[in-house]
Amino acid sequence: xxxxxxxxxxxxxxxxxxxxxxxxxxxxxxxxxxxxxxxxxxxxxxxxxxxxxxxxxxxxxxxxxxxxxxxxxxxxxxxxxxxxxxxxxxxxxxxxxxxxxxxxxxxxxxxxxxxxxxxxxxxxxxxxxxxxxxxxxxxxxxxxxxxxxxxxxxxxxxxxxxxxxxxxxxxxxxxxxxxxxxxxxxxxxxxxxxxxxxxxxxxxxxxxxxxxxxxxxxxxxxxxxxxxxxxxxxxxxxxxxxxxxxxxxxxxxxxxxxxxxxxxxxxxxxxxxxxx
Amino acid sequence: xxxxxxxxxxxxxxxxxxxxxxxxxxxxxxxxxxxxxxxxxxxxxxxxxxxxxxxxxxxxxxxxxxxxxxxxxxxxxxxxxxxxxxxxxxxxxxxxxxxxxxxxxxxxxxxxxxxxxxxxxxxxxxxxxxxxxxxxxxxxxxxxxxxxxxxxxxxxxxxxxxxxxxxxxxxxxxxxxxxxxxxxxxxxxxxxxxxxxxxxxxxxxxxxxxxxxxxxxxxxxxxxxxxxxxxxxxxxxxxxxxxxxxxxxxxx
Numbered sequence: 001x002x003x004x005x006x007x008x009x010x011x012x013x014x015x016x017x018x019x020x021x022x023x024x025x026x027x028x029x030x031x032x033x034x035x036x037x038x039x040x041x042x043x044x045x046x047x048x049x050x051x052x053x054x055x056x057x058x059x060x061x062x063x064x065x066x067x068x069x070x071x072x073x074x075x076x077x078x079x080x081x082x083x084x085x086x087x088x089x090x091x092x093x094x095x096x097x098x099x100x101x102x103x104x105x106x107x108x109x110x111x112x113x114x115x116x117x118x119x120x121x122x123x124x125x126x127x128x129x130x131x132x133x134x135x136x137x138x139x140x141x142x143x144x145x146x147x148x149x150x151x152x153x154x155x156x157x158x159x160x161x162x163x164x165x166x167x168x169x170x171x172x173x174x175x176x177x178x179x180x181x182x183x184x185x186x187x188x189x190x191x192x193x194x195x196x197x198x199x200x201x202x203x204x205x206x207x208x209x210x211x212x213x214x215x216x217x218x219x220x221x222x223x224x225x226x227x228x229x230x231x232x233x234x235x236x237x238x239x240x241x242x243x244x245x246x247x248x249x250x251x252x253x254x255x256x257x258x259x260x261x262x263x264x265x266x267x268x269x270x271x272x273x274x275x276x
Numbered sequence: 277x278x279x280x281x282x283x284x285x286x287x288x289x290x291x292x293x294x295x296x297x298x299x300x301x302x303x304x305x306x307x308x309x310x311x312x313x314x315x316x317x318x319x320x321x322x323x324x325x326x327x328x329x330x331x332x333x334x335x336x337x338x339x340x341x342x343x344x345x346x347x348x349x350x351x352x353x354x355x356x357x358x359x360x361x362x363x364x365x366x367x368x369x370x371x372x373x374x375x376x377x378x379x380x381x382x383x384x385x386x387x388x389x390x391x392x393x394x395x396x397x398x399x400x401x402x403x404x405x406x407x408x409x410x411x412x413x414x415x416x417x418x419x420x421x422x423x424x425x426x427x428x429x430x431x432x433x434x435x436x437x438x439x440x441x442x443x444x445x446x447x448x449x450x451x452x453x454x455x456x457x458x459x460x461x462x463x464x465x466x467x468x469x470x471x472x473x474x475x476x477x478x479x480x481x482x483x484x485x486x487x488x489x490x491x492x493x494x495x496x497x498x499x500x501x502x503x504x505x506x507x508x509x510x511x512x513x514x515x516x517x518x519x520x521x522x523x524x525x526x527x528x
Contacts, residue, residue, distance in 0.1 A: 168360030
């Protein structure tokens with residue numbers, strides 16, 4: 001009992017330490033931000049400074065556009081890269097180079113990513129744009145998606161691959177239809193992690209999407225984003241803007257949780273059913 | 277229908293490890309042939325050479341000839357074509373974990389581009405009947421995943437999956453070694469049924485099993501085939517001293 005009890009106690013303590021900051025942040029956000037949430041917050045664009053009211057509707061939509069764009073870039077490239085690393089390129093020099101590059105890319109500070117995309121796209125086009133913001137976030141998603149895809153594919157038992165090959169299924173088909181499918185719950189988790197990580201990024205958007213206090217759905221124009229709007233309000237001198245920033249942070253986290261839960265729900269049903 | 281297998285001067289290597297040396301052997305059509313021998317003697321490597329699964333390991337190499345029916349499998353055909361004609365059942369049941377029972381059985385056909393729903397339904401039903409699993413799963417074909425079955429059922433599912441692509445030869449690499457006695461006897465009954473339609477090669481650690489299911493038995497030791505004869509002769513009056521020592525339990 002003694003040692004067992006101690007181990008259990010330590011495990012419980014660690015769990016509390018892990019969960020406590022998240023709960024604390026969430027409670028604090030609700031405490032600070034919930035009172036500023038209103039219908040207007042979700043339907044109106046920001047009011048000029050000094051005027052009361054206004055919301056972040058354009059920033060919510062803008063974040064959705066940016067994240068959709070980022071996922072369109074980051075998920076397919078990232079998953080393809082992971083498949084290459086784990087299956088087709090295993091042991092080759094190119095695969096080692098790709099893996100190393102992905103790890104380095106993962107460590108590049110997000111502000112640097114913003115500057116890089118600024119010089120690649122914004123500087124050449126001579127204007128800030130939603131497109132460049134999506135590209136910056138998309139590139140940031142790639143290494144996480146690639147490395148988790150690789151890890152998850154390597155966890156698929158060898159016996160499952162052998163079963164497919166022994167049926168006379170060509171290797172490429174076995175990889176795509178059997179190995180990737182078997183690993184898909186883990187791959188989806190990787191995509192969700194990457195998504196949640198870039199959803200809160202502010203720095204890469206400062207040099208790319210820029211922010212916009214009005215409606216815009218044009219990919220070639222600057223676009224608003226929740227993190228940018230929160231940042232702008234948080235450094236302003238006005239108390240009611242601070243409250244709106246808190247509300248924005250609360251909405252941002254809630255939307256991330258909702259998006260991740262939705263994807264999990266939809267995909268887990270598909271996988272469990274196992275029907276094609 | 278099953279076809280015979282002729283093996284001539286077969287040698288196999290894993291890297292520098294010479295795991296099979298000069299194997300010569302004729303396996304008769306529509307019979308069950310057992311391969312026995314201690315662990316590491318090369319019997320698993322041998323069956324993996326018969327459907328070219330051996331070469332999925334990049335360090336593996338093979339020389340010699342294997343004729344299955346009228347096909348020289350190392351000369352005339354690609355590995356994927358051979359594996360459709362030579363089915364394989366592995367030591368541990370390995371159903372595709374994300375697929376339903378139905379999709380597991382249909383996998384070989386579907387993944388090779390076959391999609392006629394009505395024909396697939398028929399083949400799945402027939403394969404599950406041939407593997408004596410139909411009555412236990414017919415109500416949950418598309419509802420349950422293959423991984424939700426018991427170990428013995430999973431192994432019969434894997435047999436059904438192998439049969440669904442209509443092979444001529446069925447290789448079984450210790451198919452019952454991970455199963456309980458009841459499931460084992462079901463698999464053995466099944467081998468008895470199936471050999472009228474397929475040529476069966478079964479690797480086994482269990483000598484009673486070889487005696488029960490196989491007409492012919494080959495004894496492998498240290499990468500060589502010591503003796504190949506009728507099962508009755510191997511177990512009652514082997515010609516080689518080493519075979520006798522092994523079956524009487526003096527080693528292995």
